[in-house]
Amino acid sequence: MKVVKFGGSSLASGEQLKKVFQIVVSDPERKIVVVSAPGKRFSDDIKVTDLLIDCAEKVLAGEEIESEFATIIERYASIAKELEISLDIIDTISHDLKALLNGNKEKPDRFLDAIKASGEDNNAKLIAAYFQHRGVLAQYVSPKEAGLIVSDEPGNAQVLPESYDNLYKLRDREGIIVFPGFFGHNKNGDVLTFSRSGSDITGSILANGVKADLYENFTDVDAVYSVNPTIVQNPKEISELTYREMRELSYAGFSVFHDEALIPAFRAGIPVNVKNTNNPTAPGTRIVNERANTNGPVIGIASDKGFCSIYISKYLMNREIGFGRRLLQILEDFGLTYEHVPSGIDDVTVILRQNQMDKEIEAAITKRIITELHADKVIIEHNLVLIMVVGEGMRHNVGTTARAAKALANAGVNIEMINQGSSEVSMMFGVKEAQEKRAVQALYNEFFVAVPV
Numbered sequence: 356m357k358v359v360k361f362g363g364s365s366l367a368s369g370e371q372l373k374k375v376f377q378i379v380v381s382d383p384e385r386k387i388v389v390v391s392a393p394g395k396r397f398s399d400d401i402k403v404t405d406l407l408i409d410c411a412e413k414v415l416a417g418e419e420i421e422s423e424f425a426t427i428i429e430r431y432a433s434i435a436k437e438l439e440i441s442l443d444i445i446d447t448i449s450h451d452l453k454a455l456l457n458g459n460k461e462k463p464d465r466f467l468d469a470i471k472a473s474g475e476d477n478n479a480k481l482i483a484a485y486f487q488h489r490g491v492l493a494q495y496v497s498p499k500e501a502g503l504i505v506s507d508e509p510g511n512a513q514v515l516p517e518s519y520d521n522l523y524k525l526r527d528r529e530g531i532i533v534f535p536g537f538f539g540h541n542k543n544g545d546v547l548t549f550s551r552s553g554s555d556i557t558g559s560i561l562a563n564g565v566k567a568d569l570y571e572n573f574t575d576v577d578a579v580y581s582v583n584p585t586i587v588q589n590p591k592e593i594s595e596l597t598y599r600e601m602r603e604l605s606y607a608g609f610s611v612f613h614d615e616a617l618i619p620a621f622r623a624g625i626p627v628n629v630k631n632t633n634n635p636t637a638p639g640t641r642i643v644n645e646r647a648n649t650n651g652p653v654i655g656i657a658s659d660k661g662f663c664s665i666y667i668s669k670y671l672m673n674r675e676i677g678f679g680r681r682l683l684q685i686l687e688d689f690g691l692t693y694e695h696v697p698s699g700i701d702d703v704t705v706i707l708r709q710n711q712m713d714k715e716i717e718a719a720i721t722k723r724i725i726t727e728l729h730a731d732k733v734i735i736e737h738n739l740v741l742i743m744v745v746g747e748g749m750r751h752n753v754g755t756t757a758r759a760a761k762a763l764a765n766a767g768v769n770i771e772m773i774n775q776g777s778s779e780v781s782m783m784f785g786v787k788e789a790q791e792k793r794a795v796q797a798l799y800n801e802f803f804v805a806v807p808v
């Protein structure tokens with residue numbers, strides 16, 4: 356049995372849905388179909404999830420939403436018309452969304468989650484209706500009915516372990532199951548979404564729950580490429596990579612697959628196959644436990660913007676017991692998460708996502724570090740890019756860091772920081788945002804265009 360997930364780009368129009376239908380019915384093993392909300396039809400288009408967020412925020416601000424509401428309904432209606440299915444389903448979607456928008460707003464984050472989740476929920480209903488219209492035995496199944504229970508964290512929920520036994524029962528259902536991605540319910544029955552792009556997570560949870568043989572993740576590219584194709588033109592395709600490599604790369608910027616979607620499949624030992632809805636015969640990329648190492652030390656290079664660093668120096672920091680703990684406690688007091696902590700003898704740098712802080716928080720943190728930890732210097736730098744060079748082969752290759760550093764130097768890129776060692780499969784370079792493209796291109800040339808050493 357296979358679990359198949361289709362992303363928003365595969366569900367953006369009636370034409371795309373026809374391809375989805377062909378893919379599903381061409382293999383009887385494709386029994387569970389996880390769907391996102393309709394995505395972008397063209398590059399300037401707006402995803403339904405983003406339309407819904409805008410609509411919900413306007414409602415919360417007490418603004419009119421007539422035109423936003425109409426735009427959302429029109430997205431579903433245009434798909435239904437293209438597919439020539441009864442427009443009764445659009446009346447149902449319109450009625451249900453109106454009721455949700457008129458619902459309880461006492462807890463805005465929960466209200467927002469309920470509206471966001473409706474994007475996938477309504478799409479799953481529409482797609483099930485289309486499959487039935489094409490004469491296939493198919494049913495919409497809701498996460499609530501299936502027992503997909505999640506933690507009580509709006510916009511960032513996590514699956515609870517008891518879900519897996521509940522979901523196993525889906526194996527007994529007849530026909531194709533169309534299941535909405537991106538959300539579950541807490542123990543009280545409230546809707547909670549995963550983080551953005553979280554339908555990948557639903558697919559992986561279902562694959563684990565039903566003990567699928569394969570989790571196929573259909574998107575709009577032929578493969579996971581060794582580097583983001585919007586940064587480097589025609590990059591090399593990756594045919595196979597390990598769960599660890601993919602998790603590092605997704606976390607560091609390969610948005611093609613959600614980093615949190617690896618764990619459920621990995622725990623159940625289920626391979627993941629990333630494939631293209633627009634070219635389904637292409638083999639795609641397989642994510643597995645172990646792979647043959649045929650490609651040299653590096654498999655992929657990811658980069659992500661929006662980081663800042665807090666540099667702290669203090670003479671004899673190395674002798675001070677508890678310095679690191681007290682520093683991280685200050686960050687914890689402000690509710691901040693951090694990414695890396697490279698350190699020296701008398702200095703340490705904490706790297707975090709800068710959207711967590713504003714000027715006031717930065718000033719307050721700086722003050723506390725100086726007054727409580729008696730630091731000599733505290734410097735906060737903004738607009739950093741973290742570049743992650745990833746590959747299981749790095750463990751067995753000498754000189755990979757030197758090659759990377761030389762390539763960056765030759766390209767005139769100033770390395771702000773390096774972190775290597777904690778993860779056996781990656782090394783991290785921090786550079787200024789303005790140098791991202793140049794740095795990634797230089798690393799790509801070194802490890803993929805030049806002959807690997």
Ligand SMILES: Nc1ncnc2c1ncn2[C@@H]1O[C@H](COP(=O)(O)OP(=O)(O)O)[C@@H](O)[C@H]1O
Pocket residue numbers: 361362363364365391394552573574575576578579580581582583584585608609610611612
């Ligand atoms: N290394 C990479 N390999 C392939 N695609 C990538 C990579 N990094 C970023 N992407 C982007 O991810 C996109 C697919 O992800 P996404 O838009 O979330 O798809 P979906 O709509 O199927 O969920 C691709 O179109 C591509 O622009």
Ligand SMILES: N[C@@H](CC(=O)OP(=O)(O)O)C(=O)O
Pocket residue numbers: 361362363364391392394402404405474536537550551552553554555
């Ligand atoms: N629709 C949700 C969840 C999702 O996974 O979407 P997509 O498959 O289009 O990335 C979002 O935009 O976040």
